[in-house]
Amino acid sequence: MLLEVEHVTVRFGGLTALADVSVQVDEGEVVGVIGPNGAGKTTLFNVVCGFVRPGQGELRWRGAVLRRHRPHQLADLGIARTLQGLGLFPHMTVLENVLVGAGRHSRAWFGSGLFALPRSDRDDRALRERALATLDRLGVADAARSLPGQLPYGAQKRVALARALVAEPALVLLDEPASGLSASEMDELADIVRGLKQHTSVLLVEHHMDLVMAVCDRIVVLDFGRCIATGTPEQVRDDPKVLEAYLGEQVDATTQEVADD
Amino acid sequence: MTFLNLVISGAANGVVYAAVALALVLIWRSTGILNFAQGGMLMFTTFIAWDLVHLHGANYWVGLVVALLAGLVLGAVVERVLIRPIEGGPPINPVIVTLGLLLLLEAVAGMIWGSGVSSFAPEFSLNDYHVGHQLILFSPDYLFIVLAVLGVMVALYVLFQHTPIGLRMRASAFNPEVARLLGVRVGRLLTLGWGLAAMVGALAGVLIAGTQPGYINPNAFDGLLILGFTAAVVGGLDSPLGALAGGLLVGVIQQLLDNYVSIDLDSFYTFVVLLVVLMLRPSGLFSRTAVRRV
Secondary structure, three states, X not given: OOEEEXXXXXXXXXXXXXXXXXXEEOOOOEEXXXXXXXXXXXXXXXXXXXXXXXXXXXXXXXXXXXXXXXXXXXXXXXEEEOOOOOOOOOOOOHHHHHHHHHHHHXXXXXXXXXXXXXXXXXXXXXXXXXXXXXXXXXXXXXXXXXXXXHOXXXXXXXXXXXXXXXXXXXXXXXXXXXXXXXXHHHHHHHHHHHHHOOOOEEEEEOOOHHHHHHHOOEEEEEEOOEEEEEEOHHHHXXXXXXXXXXXXXXXXHHHHHHHHO | OHHHHHHHHHHHHHHHHHHHHHHHHHHHHHHOOOOOOHHHHHHHHHHHHHHHHHHXXXXXXXXXXXXXXXXXXXHHHHHHHHHHHHOOOOOHHHHHHHHHHHHHHHHHHHHHXXXXXXXXXXXXXXXXXXXXXXXXXXXXXXXXXXXXXXXXXXXXXXHHHHOHHXXXXXXXXXXXXXXXXXXXXXXXXXXXXHHHHHHHHHHHHHHHHOOOOOOEOOOOOHHHXXXXXXXXXXXXXXXXXXXXXXXXXXXXXXXXXXXXXXXXXXXXXXXXXXXXXXXXOOOOOOOHHHHHHO
């Protein structure tokens, strides 16, 4: 098992954001986390990233318990994350944005980077090639020299994804990757996510059910911080508790009436 | 010819102001802190160089290099020990801490080296050049000053724009949270950034100390700090190029007004420049904020 979130509870003051939640991601697996607004999806991501420390429960990465890990250590562990708000660096070119994420593979010694020694120069070229290859894989290599702000939103999302993937992480956390995308862009995104599975496992938070159902191997449903269902897309889709969480009991009553008729 | 001479000599002074401005801009860009202690820090490192050269007979270049290294270390220590603990607090905290450090450094320098004035002999001649019979208000020492500051600016430009570490420093300055997620050790880069800024300040201190006999004393660099501030603000506070332009502008205007109006009002001119620029372009001449507003 690659990542195991075991019985994690997070409280913010009186509010329980996550209550005894467990999620596992295996190698080569795409796991979706869904749930209504405020269900605790982003908190779960923040726990995995080390932004939020759980009150109870633990995290295991490749079987070893993660204690007090900090965000900057994620890259070394092989975990990458995209953000809802893209978080691209506005005054740096697309290529430079991706190069920041490629840092893990740079063996350039601090000082040699500072004084631009030849060894660092060679590393630098290898990193550039890797970054360009990643941009190419996501179909935005043409934009390498542009600033992010000059690109359409869909292309910016691809750049953000390229930046997360350039270090070849074992697990990538995608926070609402489909938000703001058109229907056709969403289809392309689904292809990209499916294509990742060979090298990279995916943990995905997403509102668009079409995408989640299309790409996920397993789905975890959160509601008010509790895990109310888990299983394959088919199992989750037919689970009455999930319908209830999403549509409310009122609709259940209507369904009942329709069934009675 | 007088006018041209005044512009040349003002610009040469302005290059030193630009170096101080750059030291302030580097820290402002990466942390949003105005380092009021910069004047005290460069005073202290200049005293160290002066001590080595004039009290212990060291070579000028040894003194200069030691001052730069002392600046690097002092800047890094200040960030790690004084600034890091107040990170994320109210914005008034760094103001108080850096002002306090300024007073502390001036007091300690007074205790070590006394509060009298000392002279730092320049390595190059201060005698002005002649072209034919025409005197040019520019000396070999000022030529060295201009080359040294421009050299450092080019080196910093290359560091920030063309090296992996510079890339990560820029990323940390734009968005530390995202940079952290990408594996960047933001804290270390901030320490390095403060060190580099203080090193530029240390260079400015040693350079200007040689331009006038009796320049050095624990409070002598306060004026330089104000000129550097003005240059930085005029240039927009977050632009290294703006720091250079601001320094040159302040230097030239100061020299012209000194000559055509009165030298007695010397320190007043700095504020006139500041006021006029802020009235015409409130966010400075080169700031990004101005670009965004358009």
